[in-house]
Amino acid sequence: MTDKKTALYDEHVALGASMTPFGGWLMPLRYTSDLAEHRAVREAAGLFDLSHMGNINVTGPDAAAFLDHALVGYISKVRLMGARYSIICAEDGSVLDDLIVYHKAPGEYSVIANAANAELVLAKLQERTAGFDVVLKDVQAGQALIAVQGPRAVEIMLATAGLVEDAEISGGTAFADLKYYACMGMRFEGEPVLVGRTGYTGEDGFEIWVPAGQAVALWRALLAAGEPLGLVPAGLSARDSLRLEAGMPLYGHELDTTTTPFEAGMGRVVRLDKVSDDGTPVPFVGRDALAARKESAPARVLVGLRGEGRRPARADYDVVLRGTGTEPGTVVGRVTSGAPSPTLGYPIAMAYVTPEVSAEGTELAVDVRGRAEPFVVVPMPFYRRPQN
Amino acid sequence: MADFPENLKYTTEHEWLDGSTPAVIGVTDVAAEALGDVVYLELPEVGAAVEAGAVVGEIESTKSVSELYSPVSGTITEVNTEAVDNPEIVNQDPYGKGWLFKVEVTGTGELLTAAEYAAHTGN
Numbered sequence: 001m002t003d004k005k006t007a008l009y010d011e012h013v014a015l016g017a018s019m020t021p022f023g024g025w026l027m028p029l030r031y032t033s034d035l036a037e038h039r040a041v042r043e044a045a046g047l048f049d050l051s052h053m054g055n056i057n058v059t060g061p062d063a064a065a066f067l068d069h070a071l072v073g074y075i076s077k078v079r080l081m082g083a084r085y086s087i088i089c090a091e092d093g094s095v096l097d098d099l100i101v102y103h104k105a106p107g108e109y110s111v112i113a114n115a116a117n118a119e120l121v122l123a124k125l126q127e128r129t130a131g132f133d134v135v136l137k138d139v140q141a142g143q144a145l146i147a148v149q150g151p152r153a154v155e156i157m158l159a160t161a162g163l164v165e166d167a168e169i170s171g172g173t174a175f176a177d178l179k180y181y182a183c184m185g186m187r188f189e190g191e192p193v194l195v196g197r198t199g200y201t202g203e204d205g206f207e208i209w210v211p212a213g214q215a216v217a218l219w220r221a222l223l224a225a226g227e228p229l230g231l232v233p234a235g236l237s238a239r240d241s242l243r244l245e246a247g248m249p250l251y252g253h254e255l256d257t258t259t260t261p262f263e264a265g266m267g268r269v270v271r272l273d274k275v276s277d278d279g280t281p282v283p284f285v286g287r288d289a290l291a292a293r294k295e296s297a298p299a300r301v302l303v304g305l306r307g308e309g310r311r312p313a314r315a316d317y318d319v320v321l322r323g324t325g326t327e328p329g330t331v332v333g334r335v336t337s338g339a340p341s342p343t344l345g346y347p348i349a350m351a352y353v354t355p356e357v358s359a360e361g362t363e364l365a366v367d368v369r370g371r372a373e374p375f376v377v378v379p380m381p382f383y384r385r386p387q388n
Numbered sequence: 389m390a391d392f393p394e395n396l397k398y399t400t401e402h403e404w405l406d407g408s409t410p411a412v413i414g415v416t417d418v419a420a421e422a423l424g425d426v427v428y429l430e431l432p433e434v435g436a437a438v439e440a441g442a443v444v445g446e447i448e449s450t451k452s453v454s455e456l457y458s459p460v461s462g463t464i465t466e467v468n469t470e471a472v473d474n475p476e477i478v479n480q481d482p483y484g485k486g487w488l489f490k491v492e493v494t495g496t497g498e499l500l501t502a503a504e505y506a507a508h509t510g511n
Contacts, residue, residue, distance in 0.1 A: 033479070034450040035425040237424065237451055310428055312448065339450060340427045369446075369453070 023115030044230025045150030054118025149205030202246025247381030307347030
């Protein structure tokens with residue numbers, strides 16, 4: 001299968017990006033340096049092309065009730081122009097994908113899924129529409145998604161030529177009042193765009209859905225406004241190290257079909273308390289399995305690990321008990337994501353371990369290609385942005 | 389753009405060595421570019437005997453781990469401890485401050501000229 005190109009592909013190539021296949025798309029891995037892009041997002045801002053993300057429109061009188069049924073979250077409680085992180089599970093409670101739902105108009109929602117799972121999510125949602133007055137539409141092809149992430153994101157948005165507020169389509173919010181995990185309509189060069197104050201970096205920032213035909217113009221306008229403020233284009237590599245520092249899961253690593261939200265520390269996302277309009281519990285897909293799962297002790301737990309040495313752990317390496325010297329001890333878990341943390345200066349990792357060794361401060365090791373490297377269990381997130 | 393100094397010899401595994409005695413060895417800017425930001429270096433011990441084409445260490449970047457090969461046989465006389473402490477100099481100056489180790493050479497493997505290496509890498 002040929003990897004698809006986003007509306008911004010030529011921009012990436014012109015900027016000298018190394019392109020890599022990701023989730024069926026050809027995406028920028030890095031433009032110059034992973035570390036420089038990562039640091040720019042923490043200190044100023046980064047510009048990301050996220051047009052590979054799946055984008056499904058859900059409309060109709062039953063849209064909220066349908067999403068309560070199809071997802072594990074309490075979507076009918078998401079206020080107009082609010083956004084919510086949620087998960088779609090199979091009947092057995094396993095995670096099919098994690099996603100963000102935007103309540104972007106009365107009776108209208110956007111469901112943003114991971115690129116690699118976009119088709120599956122659409123198919124599963126479609127299956128689950130039986131009995132609901134709702135229409136699903138895959139709107140990814142006509143749209144691009146551009147993210148501005150970092151402490152200077154607000155300034156950059158305000159300085160971007162052609163990006164303006166319009167009370168007619170804003171949904172009742174002024175840009176100055178847009179809250180974290182909320183969205184609003186704006187205009188770019190006259191065309192309506194959806195702006196969410198959301199992201200996957202641990203920083204303040206915005207995600208902008210723009211008609212594909214306007215994507216290049218918006219990308220360039222954001223870069224022109226942001227470059228004097230330290231904005232740089234940033235690739236998937238920086239996006240991965242940023243989300244890892246922020247303790248955010250990545251589907252295929254921390255989440256997959258062998259995992260329920262509970263092992264992954266996402267139990268709070270599962271709303272067994274959902275009730276429909278008539279007050280009866282919502283029998284959402286996966287509910288019975290998840291209710292049972294919540295009552296039983298987990299076989300493994302997702303933890304954060306901090307390296308005491310300099311060698312990073314990588315995905316799929318064994319977590320082991322500390323043995324004698326550099327000899328790896330008994331296997332007690334597996335690393336799901338790991339990297340040297342550019343912000344913190346030491347290796348960080350997420351891993352599934354047995355509950356007995358999951359307490360904060362537990363001294364463990366990771367088998368790094370035959371050598372036990374010392375790691376210790378620490379709370380997540382590893383990095384939290386300074387609050388002002 | 390890729391840069392291959394004429395005075396160096398190269399390997400298909402993207403190492404370079406110079407003609408001095410002992411020979412200074414490093415990785416090319418093609419390797420440095422492909423690796424991404426280098427964050428950890430595992431270099432051989434001084435005094436170790438190495439064989440041309442054999443794995444002598446590891447180069448780890450933000451995203452991947454690669455094996456480091458010796459282009460020559462001989463004895464390690466020095467390793468670049470500054471590069472071990474500040475691995476980013478491998479990206480910044482792969483043919484200069486970012487050198488990796490020195491070998492008292494007793495034999496060589498297959499080596500390429502700058503032009504041959506450029507052809508090999510498609511540059």
